[in-house]
Amino acid sequence: MTDIYLDNNATTKVDPLAINAMMPFFSEQYGNPSSIHKFADGVAKAIKTARKQVQDLIGAEHDSEIIFTSCGTESDSTAILSALKAQPNRKEIITTAVEHPAILNLCEYLEKDGYTIHRMPVDKVGRLNLEAYKNMLSDQVAIVSVMWANNETGNIFPVEQMAEMAHEAGIMFHTDAVQAVGKIAMNLKQTKIDMLSLSGHKLHAPKGIGVLYLRRGTRYRPLLRGGHQERGRRAGTENTASIVALGKACELAQEHIEYENTQVKALRDRLERGIIEQVPHSFITGDINNRLPNTTDIAFEYIEGEAILMLLNKAGIAASSGSACTSGSLEPSHVMRAMDIPYTAAHGTIRFSFSRFNKMSEVDEVLKVMPQIAATLRKLSPYWDSLTNEPVADPEKAFAPTYA
Amino acid sequence: MIFGEGIEQTIIEDLKMWDYSEKVKDHFFNPKNAGAVENANAIGEVGSISCGDALRLTLRVNDDSEIIEEAGFQTFGCGSAIASSSVLTEIIKGMTVDEALTVSNQDIAAELDGLPPEKMHCSVMGREALQAAIANFRGEVWKDDHEEGALICKCFAIDEPMIEEMIWANKLGTVEDVTNFTKAGGGCAACHEDIEGILERVLKERGESFDPSAEATVKVTEEPKKAPLTNLQRIKRIEMVLEALRPQLMADGGDVELVEVEGNTVYVNMTGACSGCQMAAMTIAGIQQRLMEEMGEFLKVVPASQMATAGA
Numbered sequence: 001m002t003d004i005y006l007d008n009n010a011t012t013k014v015d016p017l018a019i020n021a022m023m024p025f026f027s028e029q030y031g032n033p034s035s036i037h038k039f040a041d042g043v044a045k046a047i048k049t050a051r052k053q054v055q056d057l058i059g060a061e062h063d064s065e066i067i068f069t070s071c072g073t074e075s076d077s078t079a080i081l082s083a084l085k086a087q088p089n090r091k092e093i094i095t096t097a098v099e100h101p102a103i104l105n106l107c108e109y110l111e112k113d114g115y116t117i118h119r120m121p122v123d124k125v126g127r128l129n130l131e132a133y134k135n136m137l138s139d140q141v142a143i144v145s146v147m148w149a150n151n152e153t154g155n156i157f158p159v160e161q162m163a164e165m166a167h168e169a170g171i172m173f174h175t176d177a178v179q180a181v182g183k184i185a186m187n188l189k190q191t192k193i194d195m196l197s198l199s200g201h202k203l204h205a206p207k208g209i210g211v212l213y214l215r216r217g218t219r220y221r222p223l224l225r226g227g228h229q230e231r232g233r234r235a236g237t238e239n240t241a242s243i244v245a246l247g248k249a250c251e252l253a254q255e256h257i258e259y260e261n262t263q264v265k266a267l268r269d270r271l272e273r274g275i276i277e278q279v280p281h282s283f284i285t286g287d288i289n290n291r292l293p294n295t296t297d298i299a300f301e302y303i304e305g306e307a308i309l310m311l312l313n314k315a316g317i318a319a320s321s322g323s324a325c326t327s328g329s330l331e332p333s334h335v336m337r338a339m340d341i342p343y344t345a346a347h348g349t350i351r352f353s354f355s356r357f358n359k360m361s362e363v364d365e366v367l368k369v370m371p372q373i374a375a376t377l378r379k380l381s382p383y384w385d386s387l388t389n390e391p392v393a394d395p396e397k398a399f400a401p402t403y404a
Numbered sequence: 405m406i407f408g409e410g411i412e413q414t415i416i417e418d419l420k421m422w423d424y425s426e427k428v429k430d431h432f433f434n435p436k437n438a439g440a441v442e443n444a445n446a447i448g449e450v451g452s453i454s455c456g457d458a459l460r461l462t463l464r465v466n467d468d469s470e471i472i473e474e475a476g477f478q479t480f481g482c483g484s485a486i487a488s489s490s491v492l493t494e495i496i497k498g499m500t501v502d503e504a505l506t507v508s509n510q511d512i513a514a515e516l517d518g519l520p521p522e523k524m525h526c527s528v529m530g531r532e533a534l535q536a537a538i539a540n541f542r543g544e545v546w547k548d549d550h551e552e553g554a555l556i557c558k559c560f561a562i563d564e565p566m567i568e569e570m571i572w573a574n575k576l577g578t579v580e581d582v583t584n585f586t587k588a589g590g591g592c593a594a595c596h597e598d599i600e601g602i603l604e605r606v607l608k609e610r611g612e613s614f615d616p617s618a619e620a621t622v623k624v625t626e627e628p629k630k631a632p633l634t635n636l637q638r639i640k641r642i643e644m645v646l647e648a649l650r651p652q653l654m655a656d657g658g659d660v661e662l663v664e665v666e667g668n669t670v671y672v673n674m675t676g677a678c679s680g681c682q683m684a685a686m687t688i689a690g691i692q693q694r695l696m697e698e699m700g701e702f703l704k705v706v707p708a709s710q711m712a713t714a715g716a
Contacts, residue, residue, distance in 0.1 A: 304481050305482075306482035306483055307432070307481070307485075310432060310433075310483045311433075323456060343453045343454050344453060347456040347480075379438065380435060380438050380439075380478060380479055380486060381478060381480045382458060382478035382479065386439065399449065399458065400449070401449045401451040401452065401453070401458045401459070401460075
């Protein structure tokens with residue numbers, strides 16, 4: 001049996017065409033694009049092409065708005081620290097409680113330095129309250145940073161509308177779009193988004209390459225200073241091979257965006273419908289009407305995520321979990337906590353995330369094993385009554401361990 | 405499985421699973437004594453649903469001999485929580501309750517050929533369930549003095565409440581103090597920022613301020629339990645630890661041999677399936693982790709092939 005990879009929100013397979021595109025830049029095309037001689041010429045041109053390909057995918061107005069970085073995290077840090085540095089009188093940041101750690105941990109760190117962080121809560125399906133958001137906007141706020149789509153649930157936030165609102169209040173707007181780029185269509189020139197982060201390895205380019213989109217005219221302070229690369233806005237010799245591969249990957253993502261929203265979505269829809277039908281006491285988390293087409297996050301009640309993953313893995317299926325135990329921390333994922341998913345379910349959430357490389361036969365394979373996996377673990381669970389094959393009556397009271 | 409399966413396997417394997425020994429996996433995939441024992445006369449329920457693991461241990465103890473005749477577990481938790489519960493029931497069956505009370509969480513972990521530092525709390529949960537069940541058998545109420553929090557030092561598996569408690573109890577003021585009292589931060593040093601953060605917070609509560617450049621304020625007054633090892637004793641102990649790991653490696657067609665110890669660098673030869681296999685680095689990291697736990701000091705394990713260059 002071949003292995004089934006359903007963890008594409010963690011990372012994706014590099015498209016073979018992107019690999020082909022990048023290979024020459026490890027061998028004959030090894031010049032430094034900054035040099036004057038002919039070794040540099042082809043490399044500089046290839047980077048220009050890649051910049052254009054990224055620009056086209058995200059709908060940026062100018063290719064100079066594309067700054068190549070090393071990853072999504074670098075883009076996020078650059079954006080937020082730039083906004084603070086460029087506006088030293090503004091000491092507040094607005095973000096959400098469900099951001100990626102690349103944003104949340106940076107904010108927590110800035111909090112220690114005296115900045116005020118507003119973390120917008122979400123409701124039970126992970127939606128923001130825009131009325132409350134509006135009231136937070138003030139001239140004290142340096143930047144709003146809201147993810148375009150959530151990595152766990154796939155929930156899409158109304159960033160275009162929120163950027164408009166921030167713009168009207170004279171506040172910079174950044175979005176961490178690493179999960180959204182390539183999966184949903186976007187046209188940045190028609191928005192008020194000032195900065196956007198994307199990451200190559202989430203859209204079939206290699207790891208170690210990212211982009212910060214910086215709208216022309218947005219006040220900016222570089223994170224890395226040094227040489228004149230990226231017009232002095234991100235010093236450091238270009239990762240030429242990966243930039244070329246990212247360009248190619250963006251072109252391919254553009255070509256497949258409809259496929260993603262029809263065929264890939266069909267895989268996701270069939271999987272989650274099948275699971276909900278066949279596995280009792282399971283439910284989809286997040287906003288099912290407003291999600292990425294490739295993501296589903298399913299909570300299996302009364303069992304734990306890592307144990308589910310281990311059994312899935314044994315069956316050759318790769319997915320991921322918001323369970324505490326897979327991350328080494330004790331709390332379940334902050335996203336599940338923010339949505340107030342009960343602990344008996346939050347620990348048992350499994351995220352299946354698809355890509356255009358998945359097939360319908362793989363969905364069938366998962367549907368074959370998933371009901372049995374849930375049943376096996378429930379047999380071990382103190383919250384489950386093996387005789388009735390139902391949860392014990394009033395689970396939280398029937399089993400109340402000694403310490404909390 | 406850990407040492408040398410194909411690359412396809414490594415791509416989809418969750419990294420955390422690689423840290424599990426074969427025994428952990430075996431007890432997880434084929435748990436022993438799952439389910440509740442009928443007519444149990446000793447029941448222990450511990451854990452915390454917020455932490456994602458909880459265990460109910462049911463025992464049938466012979467009233468006259470006090471021998472544990474049957475043991476069963478029901479666990480909500482991850483792979484190592486289920487494996488720890490399973491192995492615990494195997495260990496204690498046939499023991500008297502007094503004997504069972506001497507089983508420590510390290511015994512549970514050792515029986516599983518070790519647990520990753522993030523997962524040691526699973527073995528603690530097993531021991532506590534056992535204490536709770538025996539208290540229940542004796543008609544006592546088991547009181548938990550246990551508090552658990554975020555893991556700070558991954559080299560020595562020390563969590564935040566432990567560090568905080570030691571800072572309060574011993575009036576610690578520097579990272580070095582914390583390392584002296586808890587071992588936390590004595591390995592790779594990556595957690596020093598976190599330790600400083602805890603110090604800053606606790607010292608503030610104490611009405612002092614944290615000075616990162618201060619000398620270690622507290623001298624360790626207690627003598628270490630054991631006299632410092634001589635060089636020979638130390639090498640012998642390192643050899644013993646490696647010896648204990650060999651069966652596991654050999655089961656996968658590999659082997660390890662101690663070549664030299666220089667300062668805190670341990671040079672080893674990896675042979676058989678382990679030598680040159682893509683998992684060799686992972687294996688070495690596992691050996692290093694085990695050595696550090698057993699020896700209680702920071703050690704670096706390096707393939708002997710790098711001996712000349714490493715010395716330069």
